[in-house]
Amino acid sequence: MKKYNIPVEASLEVIGGKWKVVILCHLIKSKRRTSELKRLMPGITQKMLTQQLRELEADGVINRIIYNQVPPKVEYELTEYGWSLKEPLDMLCAWGEQHIEKTYPDKSEVLLEGEEV
Amino acid sequence: MKKYNIPVEASLEVIGGKWKVVILCHLIKSKRRTSELKRLMPGITQKMLTQQLRELEADGVINRIIYNQVPPKVEYELTEYGWSLKEPLDMLCAWGEQHIEKTYPDKSEVLLEGEEV
DNA sequence: CGGAATCCTTAAAGATACTG
DNA sequence: CAGTATCTTTAAGGATTCCG
Numbered sequence: 001m002k003k004y005n006i007p008v009e010a011s012l013e014v015i016g017g018k019w020k021v022v023i024l025c026h027l028i029k030s031k032r033r034t035s036e037l038k039r040l041m042p043g044i045t046q047k048m049l050t051q052q053l054r055e056l057e058a059d060g061v062i063n064r065i066i067y068n069q070v071p072p073k074v075e076y077e078l079t080e081y082g083w084s085l086k087e088p089l090d091m092l093c094a095w096g097e098q099h100i101e102k103t104y105p106d107k108s109e110v111l112l113e114g115e116e117v
Numbered sequence: 118m119k120k121y122n123i124p125v126e127a128s129l130e131v132i133g134g135k136w137k138v139v140i141l142c143h144l145i146k147s148k149r150r151t152s153e154l155k156r157l158m159p160g161i162t163q164k165m166l167t168q169q170l171r172e173l174e175a176d177g178v179i180n181r182i183i184y185n186q187v188p189p190k191v192e193y194e195l196t197e198y199g200w201s202l203k204e205p206l207d208m209l210c211a212w213g214e215q216h217i218e219k220t221y222p223d224k225s226e227v228l229l230e231g232e233e234v
Numbered sequence: 235c236g237g238a239a240t241c242c243t244t245a246a247a248g249a250t251a252c253t254g
Numbered sequence: 255c256a257g258t259a260t261c262t263t264t265a266a267g268g269a270t271t272c273c274g
Contacts, residue, residue, distance in 0.1 A: 003228040004217065005158060008142050008206070011213035018133075018246085025125050034256055041122060045248060050257060071255045072254080081219075088212050089125070091205035096128035098201070100121065111120040135266085151236055162268060167237060188235045189274080 014059045015085065019044055019052045024078070025093055027062060028086055031077040040113075061085060131176045132202065136161055136169045141199070142206055144179060148194040178202060 004010055015021050019041065026032055026040050038049060053076060056062045061082035067073040078085075104110040121127055132138050136158065143149055143157050155166060170193060173179045178199035184190040195202075221227040 001228055002221065002226060004213075005160070005230050006139055006142060006210075007213040007217060007229070008138055008210040009213065010216045010220070011209045012138060014216065016135075021125055021129060022123055025123060043122070046257075047249095047259095048247070051247095070254090072257085074256060084215070085212065088205060088208035091208055092128045093123075093125040095202065095205050096121075096124040096126065099127045099131065100124060102198075103127070104119065109119060111118055112124070113122050163237070164239095164269090165267065168267095183236095187274090189237085191236060 011088075014056075014061060015089075017052050017055060019048060020056060021089065021092065023049075023052060023056065023076075024061070024082070024085060025089055027076060027078050027082070028089060031065075031075050033073060033075045037076070056082075128205075131173075131178060132206075134169050134172060136165060137173060138206065138209065140166075140169060140173065140193075141178070141195070141202060142210055144193060144195050144199070145203055145206060148182075148192050150190060150192045154193065173199075 015024065022041060023037065026037060032040070034049070034053075037053075038044065038046070041049070044052075053062065053064070057064055061079055063077050063079050063082075065075040065077065067075075100110060100112075132141065139158060140154065143154060149157070151166070151170075154170075155161065155163070158166070170179065170181070174181050178196055180194050180196050180199075182192040182194065184192070217227060217229075
């Protein structure tokens with residue numbers, strides 16, 4: 001018998017991992033292969049990436065697409081069910097953008113994706 | 118210089134803790150005192166509760182209201198800024214409800230807040 | 235009642251090496 | 255390129271005790 005003290009716990013079981021929200025946000029923008037995800041998340045290790053991807057797959061929110069070729073090629077994409085997370089995640093991303101602006105009104109104190117020094 | 122590879126990382130800094138989303142969802146519904154939060158989250162320890170509350174306070178999303186009386190009374194509520202998290206969190210809660218229904222179509226396999234055996 | 239402080243246990247995460 | 259397997263390290267979290 002599974003027990004939830006509050007329904008949002010069920011959401012956290014799926015997207016609560018340290019990197020899962022980030023991975024899903026990337027996959028909202030585009031289907032990605034493993035090496036691309038690694039490049040987009042410089043802080044993650046190979047091991048963690050694989051682990052989080054497996055769990056997301058097990059929860060039915062992403063698909064793993066294997067191309068039988070050498071060298072290997074694997075792509076990850078949201079499942080139809082995974083796309084139901086788009087709205088919550090988009091709102092969270094938007095909040096993050098606003099939070100950065102609020103926390104660092106001086107843009108010289110923060111570095112965003114793709115920016116260089 | 119703070120660095121974000123993707124803006125949603127800023128959101129996770131604030132709500133990424135293990136219990137933070139749950140705490141915030143409770144505070145969306147109502148201002149709560151410490152003992153109430155502990156009752157609402159049977160799995161959390163005193164230490165973790167205090168810790169997560171302190172961090173949320175430091176991030177400016179909740180207020181700590183101290184009543185100078187014996188025995189002590191402390192209440193927590195969302196700050197004005199904290200209320201800006203309502204929309205993302207509400208969507209996440211709604212997703213969790215749907216996810217529970219999808220995962221346990223047989224309602225006898227799941228126990229929700231307030232339900233008894 | 236709310237919380238600080240302590241000690242202690244593990245589970246998460248990092249590093250490294252190896253394989254198809 | 256993508257992934258597995260180990261081993262090590264670290265930090266998160268739990269249990270307990272004491273205090274205003």
